[in-house]
Amino acid sequence: xxxxxxxxxxxxxxxAEIERLKAEIVRKNTWVKAQGAxxxxxxxxxxxxxxxxxxxxxxxxLQAKLAAAEAAVGTLNELxxxxxxxxEILCDNPDGPPSNxxxxxxxWTGWKQKRFEGESLADALSNALAAKGETRAxx
Numbered sequence: 324x325x326x327x328x329x330x331x332x333x334x335x336x337x338x339a340e341i342e343r344l345k346a347e348i349v350r351k352n353t354w355v356k357a358q359g360a361x362x363x364x365x366x367x368x369x370x371x372x373x374x375x376x377x378x379x380x381x382x383x384x385l386q387a388k389l390a391a392a393e394a395a396v397g398t399l400n401e402l403x404x405x406x407x408x409x410x411e412i413l414c415d416n417p418d419g420p421p422s423n424x425x426x427x428x429x430x431w432t433g434w435k436q437k438r439f440e441g442e443s444l445a446d447a448l449s450n451a452l453a454a455k456g457e458t459r460a461x462x
Contacts, residue, residue, distance in 0.1 A: 345371075391445065398448040402455065405429055410451075412444065423447045431458040 365372045367380035376384070403410050408429040416422050421440035425447045428436055431454075439454065441447035 395445045395448055398445070398452050402427060402429070402448065402451055407434075421447070425451060427451050427455075429455070431455050 364370070365377035365380055367376055367383075370377045370379070372378070399410060402408065409427070411426040413424045413426065416424070420442060422442055423444045423446065424438055424440045425444075426436050426438055428434060437451075437454075439447050439451040441450050
């Protein structure tokens, strides 16, 4: 089975077009998938990758999410550290704002339910922790 010069020329032209498109993707930082190519340019850093985000950027995103989650848990634990203290996380409010709220019972709230709101759960927890600090500072 022999290939004629026309087939070889067409394949060479297609390969050249693929290389041109790859260069254009890198140059313009776009999400155009090169014809026949199996790689993309990372939307964060521009590094060629097989997915939409490279492993390095994905790890950075995951580390940031993990740090935020650890901070929220730390704040939650601080709010409920006293004996008998309780924190209730309310469901998200789709009609917001505020989008998130918590209820806190503690000695600094006079053992009464006190509501704290925020655009995120972390904001609501931070608002409660700030109020706790202000109340403790007054005492």
